[in-house]
Amino acid sequence: MNSPAPEDTVHPIPPRTLTIAYTGGQERRGPITMGQANMIRCILRDDPTHINIHDVWPVPEGTALEAVTDALRALAVRHEGLRTTFPHPPGAAPVEQAVAADGTFTVTVLDHTELPGDPAEYAESVARAARAGRYALDREFPLRITLLTVAGAPVHAALACSHAVADGSALAILREEFGELLAGKELPELVSLPPVDLAAVEASPAGLRKSEASLRYWERIIRTGPQEMFAEPRGRRPGTDEEARQLTLRSRRGGRALAEAARRTGHPEATVLMAAWCALVAHRAGQDSCVTAVPTANRFHPQVARSVTTTSQDALLHLDTGVPAFDALVARTWGAVLNAYRHSQFDSVRLWEMIGQVTAQRGSHFGRDVVLNDVSALPAPLLGTDTQDHDATEHELTWGPPQALPTRLLAFTYRTTPQLHISLWAAPSLFAPEEAEGFLSGLVLLLEAAAAGDLPMDALAEVTGVRPAERGPGWLRVDGCWVSREAVRETLGRALGGLPVHVAEEHGTHGTADGTAGAEPHLTAYIARGDTPLTPADAHRELTALIPGAGSGVLAPRRYVLVTDPPADPDRSDAWRRLKTIEEGAGRGRQV
Secondary structure (H helix, E strand, O other), X not given: OOOOOOOOXXXXXXXXXXXXXXXXXXXXXXXXXXXXXXXHHHHHHOOHHHHOEEXXXXXXXXXXXXXHHHHHHHHHHHOHHHHEEOOOOOOOOOOEEEEOOOEEEEEEEEEEOOOOOOHHHHHHHHXXXXXXXXXXXXXXXXXXXXXXXXXXXXXXXXXXXOOOOOOHHHHHHHHHHHHHHHOOOOOOOOOOOOHHHHHHHHOOHHHHHXXXXXXXXXXXXXXXXXXXXXXXXXXXXXOOOEEEEEEEEEEHHHHHHHHHHHHHHOOOHHHHHHHHHHHHHHHHHOOOEEEEEEOOHHHHOOOOOOOOOOOOOOEEEEEEOOOOEHHHHHHHHHHHHXXXXXXXXXXXXXXXXHHHHHHHHHOOOOOOOEEXXXXXXXXXXXXXXXXXXXXXXXXXXXXXXXXXXXXXXXXXXXXXXXXXXXXXXXXXXXXXHHHHHHHHHHHHHHHHXXXXXXXXXXXXXXXXXXXXXXXXXXXXXXXXXXXXXXXXXXXXXXHOOOOOEEEEEEOOOOOOOOOOOOOOOEEEEEEEOOOOOOOHHHXXXXXXXXXXXOOOOOOOOOEEEEEOOOOOOOOOHHHHHOOOOOEEEOOOOOOO
């Protein structure tokens, strides 16, 4: 379906619908790719306005309506992804893709005497509105196209797209080719794989070995890394995404500093920027490592660099930031990024099954809290005209529109030269507006310090002005995560229907308070079960069921100790330890 412009926009001329027929393609059928499976999973689960994507394609002045429809038709014939649907029985997720040889699609034409307000912003609003409504994967053309015209002359093509067929990079490729077709240029022969052929490569023995290796890599991180980067009292709001405004940095200062830091350290700019990002994120989060998703990793392989499909699978970077100075972190980042990229192709269904199993065993909830999408290496035409504006800007921060944020910190790096151009979306519960601005400005200050010399890591607060998260005395490091004893106690008590619970910090191998000096602390939960038939495994299972929506700082205790009644002084750990134990155990299916 095609969606009209937002309801509050007045159109003096009623919209009309054009039906465009195309033919000349090749009919094909085959399994879906790993990227398609990943996005289909999200499409079936998430709000369409969150998972569908959109873009605006400018139309050069003087272009005839027929030239626009001819260009759109040519793109449909050229790219198998645009002719792809996903047949499946009701109630089942698709496992196949079908490519049509011919067919039709529609274009909604909105004609105006003049475009209202800022034409670019208006076109953006029309495209965003078209994201509403879940795609019918088995039959719907993946582009919902609205052509904005003035007195019949095309000005913008505003469109939404199914994320099962294209990602942001694929839309940028289509935008570039659309412009070239309107300019009368002949498009080069396709060299990247279409989706059906990409699926065959992924299903080959080499592709399956790569997927298995990726799953093992991810499992190591999920089992041992921090479960949420921003574990703090004002952290994740339970069960809801937040709406965050776009904050854009354009800084020639940042571009110069990054170039000089790269020259001085002898590493690529992308590596230096990733090291700076991870250093500042870990510093702000009060962590000694940074876990960040890097979704663009698969786009740098020649097989898919210009493929119109979705390659939306994360590379997951786990970077230990515990080094004395920044240069050592840059050297460490190079290998860590390559390792993450090598392990960014996987069976997403099996990945999420593994994440579910590990988090249940560990008694945790893995959060995709931090995402960095560095698209600065893509050709400039693919990034759109807006990224090339403001080249003379020395340093500016501008706020843009809000959007739903299913993560805590999301950034896109569009350019690194002649200016550093980054857009950031930061969860308002964690970053007040001035803190978000301070974070991006602090990134530039970090790069300037790194350009001047090797920056001591313990000087980050002084140099950047970014302060680490504040946590009270009830927070401690457990199993690589920041954990709140009070949050664990409250969540476990709620999970057990209000039974008395006490959570103690302990150090001994077997949960005693007088264990090995210097051993990492862990938590033991003491539960007064009364006459209930509760077991440690029951307690762990009930707790883990609540953890995904429990807020920040909740991790299952290492041990559960069951007693009959609480002590007279239920706030004292030693009082609970003196009680007779009915049963104790880890409750976990596998020790971590």
